[in-house]
Amino acid sequence: MPERDVTVGQLLLAEYQTVKDEQKTRIGFRDNLLYVTLTVVAAVIAAAAQAKQSEMLLALPPVCVVLGWTYLVNDEKISAIGTYVRDDLGPRLAELTDAQAVFAWEIAHRSDIRRRSRKVIQCVIDLLAFCVVPLAGLVVYWFAGQTSSGLLVLSVAEALIVVGLGHQVLSYARPFNSPRPPTP
Numbered sequence: 001m002p003e004r005d006v007t008v009g010q011l012l013l014a015e016y017q018t019v020k021d022e023q024k025t026r027i028g029f030r031d032n033l034l035y036v037t038l039t040v041v042a043a044v045i046a047a048a049a050q051a052k053q054s055e056m057l058l059a060l061p062p063v064c065v066v067l068g069w070t071y072l073v074n075d076e077k078i079s080a081i082g083t084y085v086r087d088d089l090g091p092r093l094a095e096l097t098d099a100q101a102v103f104a105w106e107i108a109h110r111s112d113i114r115r116r117s118r119k120v121i122q123c124v125i126d127l128l129a130f131c132v133v134p135l136a137g138l139v140v141y142w143f144a145g146q147t148s149s150g151l152l153v154l155s156v157a158e159a160l161i162v163v164g165l166g167h168q169v170l171s172y173a174r175p176f177n178s179p180r181p182p183t184p
Helices: 008-051 054-097 105-111 115-143 149-172
Strands: none
Touching: 008 054, 008 115, 054 105, 054 115, 054 149, 115 149
């Protein structure tokens, strides 16, 4: 069996393909989390309204926080892959090939003049889906007049957790935070 030499460039291209495949998978998963959240929220609200049981709305915060955190973690990994390709993998491959730049799309798509406004709108949508909706459910529960002391304590804890998620969403939002330092 003949021995095959693998070049550094081939390894970098294989790594590129692997991280881009992971990024593509994560994008699909992340985007579906919004649809799942909307479906679960609609189901919980419909069940609570039909049963006239406002305490059923207490299911919204844990569901929205778990789905929201999963969304946020995947979104961060998607961005981290893009940063890695742009700031590390691309420059290494360009150096090997004496090219001016490689993977130009990784940079070009970020230069759109509407990118910042899209990011702000996406942040608002994320906050609405994962934080405002469960907080609204808690407010409805609190004012429905069917609160018990145990569930009231639980609902306050849920509110604090949802606010914590909202803080994380804002912390990770690209238009609001400073750019990451380049990777060494």
